[in-house]
Amino acid sequence: xxxxxxxxxxxxxEKRQSVAFWCNPISGHAxxxxxxQILGQGPKLLIQFQNNGVVxxxxxxxxxxxxxxxxxxxxxxxxxxxxxxxxxxxxxxSSLGLVQGEQYFGPGTRLTVT
Amino acid sequence: EDKVVQSPLxxxxxxxxxxxxxxxxxxxxxxSLLWYKQEKKAPTFLFMLTSSGIEKKSxxxxxxLDKKELFSxxxxxxxxxxxxxxxxxxxxxxxxxYFGTGTSLTVIP
Numbered sequence: 001x002x003x004x005x006x007x008x009x010x011x012x013x014e015k016r017q018s019v020a021f022w023c024n025p026i027s028g029h030a031x032x033x034x035x036x037q038i039l040g041q042g043p044k045l046l047i048q049f050q051n052n053g054v055v056x057x058x059x060x061x062x063x064x065x066x067x068x069x070x071x072x073x074x075x076x077x078x079x080x081x082x083x084x085x086x087x088x089x090x091x092x093x094s095s096l097g098l099v100q101g102e103q104y105f106g107p108g109t110r111l112t113v114t
Numbered sequence: 115e116d117k118v119v120q121s122p123l124x125x126x127x128x129x130x131x132x133x134x135x136x137x138x139x140x141x142x143x144x145x146s147l148l149w150y151k152q153e154k155k156a157p158t159f160l161f162m163l164t165s166s167g168i169e170k171k172s173x174x175x176x177x178x179l180d181k182k183e184l185f186s187x188x189x190x191x192x193x194x195x196x197x198x199x200x201x202x203x204x205x206x207x208x209x210x211x212y213f214g215t216g217t218s219l220t221v222i223p
Contacts, residue, residue: 004156033211040215041213041215042118042202042204042213042214042215042216043157043202043204043211043213044213045210045211045212048210056210058210059210091156091157093156102159102162103159104159105156105157105158106156107155107156108155108156
């Protein structure tokens, strides 16, 4: 079974630039999550999708972050404009949705904002 | 404010030792508690606990939840160097996941 795919793996941008991350969940997984993990901290959930609908985005900084999951499969997370404090690893995870605890994580995208 | 606190923050042991990692939480609408192992990549799932007092086991790892005292422990017996990682505790609430900062475990040969 193929795992969760993410790209790019690494990205370096200057502050005020824009960046987008892509995630392809495990086939058949209805639920998709985006997390932000700052160095030395646990992952923080940014947004959760069930199919193509947003279940929760209460911790997403909506003034600069946006995410979508068109057709209920792939998802993109965008930051515009980026700030220095956005430097982190952005993890995508998916689950079947029936047993939400068993999330499968992708390899992450390491973002550095200079 | 919902929070998950893990202790200790870091731990160094010798191979063969037994370790106990702690996770306490204050989260409304608790649904489950999860343990993950994170090496130099994304977290991998270890256990999900929903009921108090029922131990989950997988090889040398085991975990138990106390919903009255709001904590969980993760035990690793006969530790090996391959157990070196950050162990993350997460609590699932209604449509939210709250992660602790993790316990960094280093196992010395």
